Amino acid sequence: MQRGQQWLTELLKLMGMKAAVKVTKIEQEPEGTVCCWLTIDETDLTPEQISILIGNQGETIDSIQYLANALLHIGATTEKSGYFMIDVQNYRGQRQAELLALAETVAREVRETGQEVEMKPLSSVERRQIHSILSQCTDLATESRGNEPNRRLVVRPR
Numbered sequence: 001m002q003r004g005q006q007w008l009t010e011l012l013k014l015m016g017m018k019a020a021v022k023v024t025k026i027e028q029e030p031e032g033t034v035c036c037w038l039t040i041d042e043t044d045l046t047p048e049q050i051s052i053l054i055g056n057q058g059e060t061i062d063s064i065q066y067l068a069n070a071l072l073h074i075g076a077t078t079e080k081s082g083y084f085m086i087d088v089q090n091y092r093g094q095r096q097a098e099l100l101a102l103a104e105t106v107a108r109e110v111r112e113t114g115q116e117v118e119m120k121p122l123s124s125v126e127r128r129q130i131h132s133i134l135s136q137c138t139d140l141a142t143e144s145r146g147n148e149p150n151r152r153l154v155v156r157p158r
Helices: 002-014 047-054 054-073 093-111 124-132
Strands: 021-030 034-040 080-087 139-144 152-157
Touching: 002 021, 002 034, 002 054, 034 139, 047 054, 047 080, 054 093, 054 139, 080 093, 093 124, 093 139, 093 152, 124 139, 124 152
Parallel strands: 034 080
Antiparallel strands: 021 034, 139 152
8 A cells, every 4th residue: 555655656746746645545345355545635736737637537547547556566466466546636536426327327228228228438447337336237237348449338138
């Protein structure tokens, strides 16, 4: 957890942004995986810097998160592995609420029509979140189709 915090603090420094990084929560997932949330304190950041960190539709923060997870797991054993979620200005929380609403809307449409629904392209992080949300629905199945950057999540009746 400290390695992630130190790595992100150094990255921000290299980007010319002076901001503290806090470990805000550590979650133990059912399969034993640990998720560590690293939150960038936006107190000393300008709105422009926050916008840069989040990027267009979360692309930058997703990329930073991907790099953190890839670089910090080099040489790690499977039993030690977990992953980092990186957040600033509660972007992840707000986006999670949007994705939950989107998943509910798509699930309702699939149930009403009995037809599969292909969603708009989402990042791999967001597709994984929708897969996870809908995995609780025993009457629905999800799969990803296509290639990046146009990979799409498909929801269909099981």
